[in-house]
Amino acid sequence: MARPPVIAVVGPTGSGKSDLAVDLALELDGEVINADAMQFYRGMDIGTAKITVPERRGVPHHLLDTLDVTQEASVSDFQQQARELIADIHARGRRAILAGGSGLYVRAVLDVLEFPGTDPQLRRLLETELEETGAEGLHARLREVDPVSAGRLSDARRIIRALEVHQLTGRPFSSFMPQREYFQPAVQVGLAVDREVLRERLARRVHGMVDSGLLEEVRHLDSVGLRHGRTAPRALGYAQFLKVLDGGTTVADAAEETIVATRQFARRQLTWFRADPRIAWLDWQDPQLVPQAAALCR
Incomplete structure (x- = not known):
């Protein structure tokens, strides 16, 4: 029998993706696969708004709490793990529901996307060059071999990765960017938000994190690396x-900085997901959201 489409619930942070994923899982006999890169980390609970066990309402959740904070998240590892989980969930006659706002991680699972390898020695050489000459020198090199990536990238780590890929494969890093071609059948449900309402909601959420003990959570995680x-x-x-722990700022100022950064991140998420015409957008506050989303997924 043909396997059902993978379901992906996407949208900006704070839009209710986790809750909708649980509702759909209960409606469609499904299991949820986390696609928020920061929720892979054990102990990063308050600051990532990680769904709690009671909030999961008995729905199995996968790929939460899989890494220590000292480990690096890997899109290619996530792609393999998530696809194996999807195959297992579908083989058991249930629905696989991917939920999260890390756009590249979602696309890595849904779309045809290959990941070039890495070379730790080459990476160290490039990082040493960064320390000695600065990011502009590396960026200039990237412009010569991959002007498309050079025009997109400003973060030093990503510039290093693009140069590493070119030197390893002879191909520009931009040639590995995902196309809008599903790896297997999929349905994407996007949560369309009122931006002003979301702005206020994000501010309240950050203040709620502070009241729930975010500083103590950071203090504990700092002690374990x-x-x-x-x-x-x-x-x-x-x-x-972390800057509060260092005495460089106050809790109030750190909260405001977090609110600003979170709002900026939400805008970037919306830009990313809005660029995908395959996403079916539903009003995040519609009382009929769950039955509408379930109908799309059926």
């Missing part, structure tokens, strides 16, 4: 509250 990670310490809220 948060700063030594490559991905985790860059997470929204965690980067800002």
